[in-house]
Amino acid sequence: MVVSFRKRWDDALRSGTVFRLSSKLPSRRAPMSEHRSSNQSNDVFDYKKRIALLEAENTLLRGFIDIGRTLGTEHRFEKLIPMIIEKISLHLNCERSTLFMVDWQKGQLWSQYAQGLTTQTVTIDLKIGLAGASFLSDRIINVTDAYEHHMFNPYFDHTTGFRTRSVLCVPIRSEQHRPIGVIQLLNRKTGSFTQDDERFVLSSIEEFTPAIEQGRLQTDQVIQWFQHLRSTIDFERGTLFLYDPETDMLVSRYAEGLKEGQSIRLDLHLGIAGRVAVTGTHMNIPDAYADFRFDRRTDDQTGFHTRNILCVPVSNAKGEIVGVLQAINKKRGAFTDSDLNVLTSMASIIAIAVENAVLFTEQRNQFKSLLQVMAASIDAKDTLTAGHSEIVENLSLAIGRKLGLTEEELDVLSVAALLHDYGKIGIDDYILKKPGKLTPEEYAQIQKHVDITYHILSKMYFASNYRKVPIIAASHHERLDGSGYSHGSRDADIPLMGKIIAVADVYEALTANRHYRNAMPPEKAFEILKDEVSKGKLDGKIVETLESCIFQTTDPGSADP
Ligand SMILES: [Fe+2]
Incomplete structure (x- = not known):
């Protein structure tokens, strides 16, 4: 363990x-x-x-x-990682240590931090060497003499003059259990790496992967922090308040004793938490009711009796107060200086996560707004089909949710659905807006929007989890029997998300006004969709799922149509 x-x-x-x-x-x-x-x-x-x-x-x-x-x-991630790696290296008494992160696109590991190398980034092929082997097999590799191991790659030794002896490679997984990198330690100065060393590196990794990966301040994580705290300080209630600049108030992000969905909002000029947030100084109140700074109105409303309080500020790397961490009612005696140390250290860890969460949200909002601008630019070409992309996105998400897709998968589906018709930007307006039947040449022209979607999206930079967006988006006109375009792919070769978007796309097109016909009611649209299923073109389960979403909209528990 x-x-x-x-x-x-x-x-x-x-x-x-x-x-x-x-x-x-x-x-x-x-x-x-x-x-x-x-x-x-x-x-x-x-x-x-x-x-x-x-x-x-x-x-x-x-x-x-x-x-x-x-x-x-240390709050700053870029400084935190080297410090931790160096400390692992120092503790295990080894000559070199490197944190490698994976680059799936290039099939390489690259050095996020290499002890002793300040500017040079080391990249190594995933299939060559012990670090790659450890990463790919998801196993610890611990060897006494590297040259005896068939997977060892002596290239760096030959080019740098360094002589590798013992090697310890430990794979790193993200909080979502995705493989993300490897820590490699070389040449233990005394003897070989031991099982205790392996255990030590594993435990250290367990602690700092949130700092590498964490983007969201998740409730589970906050609960875990309080469990850590409680294993050290025996107190009744803990609260994490975060500062909300919009309202200039402290809002409880997690408050023990409150029901889910409830929160506490505090004025900055009131109570102990407010004072700590304003002054940035901790407070240890041994007898709350005897202290004039304590605001007992929350106690009066809830019937809880506060005896003593330990409250510390949570500040970001710039020293700005982003929240307050509070422990109430130590079970035996008053809070001590040692309790203060523990709470302050925990506040520092929370500060890293809060800062990452803010950055994550900002980046996510920026990304989402870029996508919306892109979708709006297709709408701008034709007011009659305006909103099509967004409706297809919502329908796809409703289907995806009912089919049990994970939050990560829904994110990908959302982006692909929103941008599925982006290639229409490259199609002549007169074809898009033509009221009558299209000629075969015009139909061939309009089919090209799929390939244009793919080409444009594949040039955009997407984070690793969104890499399949271009392929998914460009598969929305493929049909299970191979009669679709642009590749004529068959069932097994069409991504599930592409099949979902296809159904949502056809349904939206049928139930909305078009230049060549009026909107039809949902019942009629489903007749057509089911006909397509019977012809082996659309996925029956997906059509059924959409139908259940559309006709259950009065049920408040159902997914959004
Ligand atoms: Fe399309």
């Missing part, structure tokens, strides 16, 4: 010592006399073994505390 270093770190801070027996060690020591009477030589051996274990545990714990402090004091 992976040991959580933060728990150990918090334990150590609470007890004021780095010496602590772990569960690996005997929990109760038998009196020496009993041992002596049974078998003295075994006693001596056992005692030495215990000391050795204790020393090993102590060294391990020192490492955890060291990294814990780093997480607690």
Whole structure:
């Protein structure tokens, strides 16, 4: 089992010592006399073994505390990662350490941070060398002599003069369990890398992957933080408030004791939390009701009785206050300086996540608004079909939700559906707006919009999770029997999301006014869709799903049509 270093770190801070027996060690020591009477030589051996274990545990714990402090004091991601890697390297007493991240497009690992290399980025082929092997197999590779291992690539040694001996490679997975990189440690100065070393790296990774990957401040994560806190400080209620610049108030992001969906909003000039947010200074109130700064109105409304409070600011890398972390009612006595240390360190970790969440939201909004501008530019070509892309997006999402697609998949579907007809930007207006029947040449022209969609979208930069958007968007006119365009792909070769968009697209086109005919009612549209299913062109399950979405709109629990 992976040991959580933060728990150990918090334990150590609470007890004021780095010496602590772990569960690996005997929990109760038998009196020496009993041992002596049974078998003295075994006693001596056992005692030495215990000391050795204790020393090993102590060294391990020192490492955890060291990294814990780093997480607690450094907010900036670009500085945080090198610091953590260097500390792992220092703790394991090795010569070089590198954090490699994967670039799937190029099939390479690239060095996010390489100890000893300040400017040069190292890239290595995924299929060559121990780091790639560890990444691809998702296994730890621990070798005493690299040159003895058939997967070792001596290229860097040959070009740099460095001599690799022992190697420890540990794969890194994201919080969503996607493989994202590898930590590679070279040449342990004393002996080979041990299982304890593997455990140490794994535990460290467990702690900093959120810093690498975390974009959203998720409730699960916040609950986990409070669990960590509670394992160290025994208090009744904890609250994380975030500052809302729009209203100039503190809003509870997570408040123990409140029902889901409820939140607390506090004026900045009221109460302890407000004061901490304004001054940026922690407050430790041993007797709340005796303190004139305490605002007891929330207690009066809820019937809760606040006895004591420990409250610390959460500030970002620029030193701006982004929130407040508060613990209420320590179960035994008042909050201590050691509790303050723990809460302050936790506030630093929260600050990283809050900052990442803000950046993530900003980037996401920017991306979404770009997509909407793109979709609007197609609408601008023809007012009669205006809104088509957005309706197809909503219909596709409703189908996707009912079919059980994940949030990540729905995100991809949303983008592909919104941009599926973007290639119409390259089609002559007179064809798009022609009221009568199209000539075969004109029909051939209009079919080209699919390839244009693909070409334009494949030139756009999409983050890795959106990479399939161009293919999905460009498959919305393919049909299961191979009669569609532009590739004439068949069922198994058409992406599920392409099939979903196809159904949503046809339904929207049938139920909206067009230059060549009027809108038809949903019932009639489904007759046509089902006919297409019977001809083997559209997916029956998807059409059924859309039908259930459309005709269940009065049910408040159903998906949006
Ligand atoms: Fe289309």
